Amino acid sequence: MPSRSILERVTAGDILVMDGGTGSELQKRGVDVLKGTSVEHKRMGPEKYEWTTGHGVWSATATFEAPDVVRQIHEDYLRAGADIIISNNFYTCRAMLKMIGEEDRWEEYTRHAAELALQARDSVNPEAYVAAGFAPPYSGDLKREFGGMARVLAECGVDFLLPEYMGGSTVCESPIADCVTAVEVCAATGLPVFLGVCCVTDKGTMYHGESFRELAEALAGCDLAGILLMCSYPDEISVCLPELRKVFSGPIGAYGHVGYDENEKFGSSPDEPYFSIDIGEYTPERYAEFASDWKKMGAQIIGGCCATTPEHIAALPAAVGR
Numbered sequence: 001m002p003s004r005s006i007l008e009r010v011t012a013g014d015i016l017v018m019d020g021g022t023g024s025e026l027q028k029r030g031v032d033v034l035k036g037t038s039v040e041h042k043r044m045g046p047e048k049y050e051w052t053t054g055h056g057v058w059s060a061t062a063t064f065e066a067p068d069v070v071r072q073i074h075e076d077y078l079r080a081g082a083d084i085i086i087s088n089n090f091y092t093c094r095a096m097l098k099m100i101g102e103e104d105r106w107e108e109y110t111r112h113a114a115e116l117a118l119q120a121r122d123s124v125n126p127e128a129y130v131a132a133g134f135a136p137p138y139s140g141d142l143k144r145e146f147g148g149m150a151r152v153l154a155e156c157g158v159d160f161l162l163p164e165y166m167g168g169s170t171v172c173e174s175p176i177a178d179c180v181t182a183v184e185v186c187a188a189t190g191l192p193v194f195l196g197v198c199c200v201t202d203k204g205t206m207y208h209g210e211s212f213r214e215l216a217e218a219l220a221g222c223d224l225a226g227i228l229l230m231c232s233y234p235d236e237i238s239v240c241l242p243e244l245r246k247v248f249s250g251p252i253g254a255y256g257h258v259g260y261d262e263n264e265k266f267g268s269s270p271d272e273p274y275f276s277i278d279i280g281e282y283t284p285e286r287y288a289e290f291a292s293d294w295k296k297m298g299a300q301i302i303g304g305c306c307a308t309t310p311e312h313i314a315a316l317p318a319a320v321g322r
C-alpha cells in the first residue's frame with residue numbers, strides 16, 4: 001500500500017504516470033475479448049447469448065480465463081514506470097455480464113479483477129496506486145450498477161475509484177447527469193473519485209457537444225478528486241484539456257487512445273480481427289510529445305488508453321518530467 005494517498009500527491013503538484021491499454025493488450029497476447037459481441041453471438045447462437053452489442057463484455061472474461069496474462073500486463077506497465085494501474089473492471093458490472101449469462105457472478109468478476117491489479121502492485125511497486133476503472137453499462141440502473149461496483153471495489157482495498165468512459169452515451173438521464181450520478185455513488189464509499197470523460201472532440205467539447213463548463217457546473221457540489229479526459233485521440237485531448245482547465249480548478253489529466261476499433265474489414269479474410277489495432281502515427285515517441293504538451297496544459301495524471309502499450313508508457317516519465 002502506498003505511503004501517501006493519491007490526494008496528497010496531486011495536491012502537492014506531483015505528476016503521475018498511469019498505465020496504458022488493457023483490452024487491446026490482452027488481444028495482442030492472444031486472449032479472447034469477443035464474448036458477447038455480435039460475432040460471438042453468431043458463433044454460439046442466440047440461445048446461448050440473449051443479446052449482444054458491438055464490444056460485448058470485451059476484457060471482462062479475461063479475469064477468469066487468463067488471470068496470469070491480466071496480472072502480467074499490470075506488471076509490465078508498472079515496470080515501464082506507471083505510478084497508477086487501472087484494474088480490469090471495465091465491464092464487470094451485472095448489466096454487462098448479463099450479455100453472456102454471467103450476471104450473477106458480477107461480484108466475483110469485480111473482486112477478482114481488483115485482486116489481480118493489487119497483487120501486481122504489491123509484487124512490483126508497493127508505492128504505486130490501483131485505480132478501479134469501470135465503465136457504464138449500455139443500459140440499466142446506473143446508480144445500482146455503479147453503487148454495487150464501488151462498494152465491492154472499496155472492500156477490495158483499491159486506492160481510488162475511476163468511473164470512466166463517461167459522457168459518450170446516456171444510460172439513465174443525460175451524459176452529464178450520468179457523470180454526476182457516477183461520482184456521487186462512488187464518493188459515498190469515502191474513496192477518492194476521479195472521473196474519466198471519453199470521446200471528447202476536436203471542437204473542444206464533450207461527445208454530444210456539451211461544454212466542459214456545463215460539466216464542471218453540474219459537478220460543482222460533488223466530492224470529486226479530479227477529471228481525466230480519456231479514450232479520445234491525442235489531438236482531441238490537446239484541444240479539450242485547455243477548455244477543461246479554464247472551468248475546473250481541481251486536478252486534471254488525460255489518457256488517450258491511439259487506434260483500436262471494430263474492424264470494418266472483419267470477415268473479409270481469416271486474418272482480419274474483429275477489433276483492429278493500428279497505432280498509425282502515434283508511436284511511443286509521438287505520444288510522449290503529446291503527453292509533454294498535456295503537462296504544460298496542467299495535466300497531472302497522464303497515461304494511455306486503447307492500443308497504447310508498455311512501450312508508450314515507458315516513454316512518458318522522461319517526457320512529463322516525473
Ligand SMILES: [Zn+2]
Binds near residue numbers: 230231305306
Ligand atoms: Zn480506450
